[in-house]
Amino acid sequence: MTGVGRLYGVGVGPGDPELVTVKAARLIGSADVVVFHSARHGRSVARRIAEPYLRGDQVEEQLVYPVTTEDSDDYQGEMDGFYEECARRLAAHLDAGRTVVVLAAGDPFFYGSYMHLHKRLAHRYPTEVVPGVTSVSAGAAVVGTPLVERDEVLTVLPGTLPPDTLVEHLSHGDPVAIMKLGRTVDHVRDALARAGRLDEAWYVERATTGGQRTARLSEVDSSSVPYFSLALLPSRPNHRRDSVGEVVVVGLGPAGPEWLTPQARRALAEADDLVGYVTYLNRVTANPRQRKHASDNKVESERAAFALDLAKQGRRVAVVSSGDPGVFAMAGAVLEVAAEAQFADVPVRVLPGLTAAHAVASRAGAPLGHDYAVISLSDRLKPWDVIASRLDAAAGADLVLAIYNPASRSRAWQVEAARDLLLRHRSADTPVVIGRDVGGPEESVRVVRLADLDPSTVDMRCLLLIGSSQTVVTAKGVVFTPRRYPG
Incomplete structure (x- = not known):
C-alpha cells in the first residue's frame, strides 16, 4: 500500500x-x-x-x-x-x-x-x-409491518429490471423490496399486477425524513414518485399456519410461466408443500422454505390422499395439474378422496388454468367457436366401448371435438379407430388441428383432412381438434367454426 x-x-x-x-x-x-x-x-x-x-x-x-x-x-x-x-x-x-x-x-x-x-x-x-441502516429496514419500520419472519426469504430487486424479470422474481411469493422506483414505477406496478401481488405493495418515500410518505402503491400518482422511494411487499400474516391446513388444486396451464394465472401463481407461492406428477412439478420453481413431493402419473388417488394427509398436519398444500385441474386432471381425484370421512375437516379449493384445448385452438384460429365436446381417448379409467359410443354420439350431433390423450406408447390403435368412427358422420375433408407441445419448446400445429389423419404422427403430447360440418379453413390456413349454425 x-x-x-x-x-x-x-x-x-x-x-x-x-x-x-x-x-x-x-x-x-x-x-x-x-x-x-x-x-x-x-x-x-x-x-x-x-x-x-x-x-x-x-x-x-x-x-x-x-x-x-x-x-x-x-x-x-x-x-x-x-x-x-x-x-x-x-x-x-x-x-x-x-x-x-x-x-x-x-x-x-x-x-x-x-x-x-x-x-x-x-x-x-x-x-x-x-x-x-438501509432504506429497506427504514421502510419496514415506517410502514409498521414485519419485513420477514420465520423461514421467509427476502428478495431485493432494482426497479430497473425488465418487467418480465420482475414478474419472475415476484412469483415466488416471499417478501420483496423494490428499489429505485422513480421513473420505473409504472412498469414496476405493471409487473406486480401481472404477478397478482399489487394489492400487497406499500409505497415508501424518503423514509424517516421530514418528507416521509407512505401509501398503497396502487394509489400513488406515478408522476410524483422520486428516485428515493421503494415498494415493499412485507411478511404475509396468512403465512402463519392454522391448526388445519388446506389443499389447493392448481392449474398450471399448458406450458411455461406465461400461461400461469396470477391467482395460481400466488397459491403456489403461499404453499408449504408442492405435490404433483413429476413432469408438471418440474415446471414450478420452489422457494427455499417449500418441499416438493413428486410422483408417477398413474397414482392420482394416492397423490390426493398424501396431499390431504399433509393438510391434516397443518400444511398448506398445492397439488399441481397441467392445463385446468378439472379437465381430465387432479381436481376430481382430490375431491373424490376428500369426500372420505377422515378428510371431512380439510378445506379444498380448485383454481382454474388455461386448458390445452383452448391453447391449441388459439394457435389455429377459433375452431371452438361453436358448441363442442371434450373426450379423452384413454381407456385406462373407462372401457373403449364407452369412449366409442360417446364419439359416435358427439359426431352424430355435429359437435366440434377436442380429443385429449389420443395415444401413448401402450395405446397406439385408438386414433385410427376414432378416425374411422368419425368418418361415418363427417366428410373426409373435415379439418383436424393437431397441436403438439403448444407453448413449449417443441410446439407444432398442423391442419390436416380427417381422412389424412395419420395415427403414427400422434402421441401423448398431442391434442386433436376435429371440426364440425361448419368448420372452415381459410386460404391463409386459419381454422374457425362460425358462431351461427344453418337453419
Whole structure:
C-alpha cells in the first residue's frame, strides 16, 4: 500500500440524522476530508444527513454525477470515467496522509455509489466500511409491518429490471423490496399486477425524513414518485399456519410461466408443500422454505390422499395439474378422496388454468367457436366401448371435438379407430388441428383432412381438434367454426 491516509466508506442511514451510528458520527467528526455525491443540482442527501456531525473546518469534496441514464448514450462509459477521476482526487488526499470519509446514504455496499470508489482504492490504501441502516429496514419500520419472519426469504430487486424479470422474481411469493422506483414505477406496478401481488405493495418515500410518505402503491400518482422511494411487499400474516391446513388444486396451464394465472401463481407461492406428477412439478420453481413431493402419473388417488394427509398436519398444500385441474386432471381425484370421512375437516379449493384445448385452438384460429365436446381417448379409467359410443354420439350431433390423450406408447390403435368412427358422420375433408407441445419448446400445429389423419404422427403430447360440418379453413390456413349454425 502506497499511501499513509485511511479511507472510510460510511453509511449514514436512510435520512434521519439520529439513525447515524455512533461510529459513523465519530468518524465523520474526526475526518480530514468529507466526500459526498450529488446530482448536478448540487444537493446531497448523504451530506444533509451527516451535517450535524461535521466540524465546519474540514475539506469537503463534492462528486457531481456528470450524466443520468436518460441523457447519455454511453452512460456506463461516462460513469466509469467519472469514477476514475474521483478516485484520483481522493488518492491525492490519501497520499498526503489525510483521513477520508466517503458518505453513503443508507449502507455503502447496498446499491451505493461508494462501492465504485472502493473497487478503485481499497487495494491501495487502508480501508474500512462502516455499515448503515438501509432504506429497506427504514421502510419496514415506517410502514409498521414485519419485513420477514420465520423461514421467509427476502428478495431485493432494482426497479430497473425488465418487467418480465420482475414478474419472475415476484412469483415466488416471499417478501420483496423494490428499489429505485422513480421513473420505473409504472412498469414496476405493471409487473406486480401481472404477478397478482399489487394489492400487497406499500409505497415508501424518503423514509424517516421530514418528507416521509407512505401509501398503497396502487394509489400513488406515478408522476410524483422520486428516485428515493421503494415498494415493499412485507411478511404475509396468512403465512402463519392454522391448526388445519388446506389443499389447493392448481392449474398450471399448458406450458411455461406465461400461461400461469396470477391467482395460481400466488397459491403456489403461499404453499408449504408442492405435490404433483413429476413432469408438471418440474415446471414450478420452489422457494427455499417449500418441499416438493413428486410422483408417477398413474397414482392420482394416492397423490390426493398424501396431499390431504399433509393438510391434516397443518400444511398448506398445492397439488399441481397441467392445463385446468378439472379437465381430465387432479381436481376430481382430490375431491373424490376428500369426500372420505377422515378428510371431512380439510378445506379444498380448485383454481382454474388455461386448458390445452383452448391453447391449441388459439394457435389455429377459433375452431371452438361453436358448441363442442371434450373426450379423452384413454381407456385406462373407462372401457373403449364407452369412449366409442360417446364419439359416435358427439359426431352424430355435429359437435366440434377436442380429443385429449389420443395415444401413448401402450395405446397406439385408438386414433385410427376414432378416425374411422368419425368418418361415418363427417366428410373426409373435415379439418383436424393437431397441436403438439403448444407453448413449449417443441410446439407444432398442423391442419390436416380427417381422412389424412395419420395415427403414427400422434402421441401423448398431442391434442386433436376435429371440426364440425361448419368448420372452415381459410386460404391463409386459419381454422374457425362460425358462431351461427344453418337453419
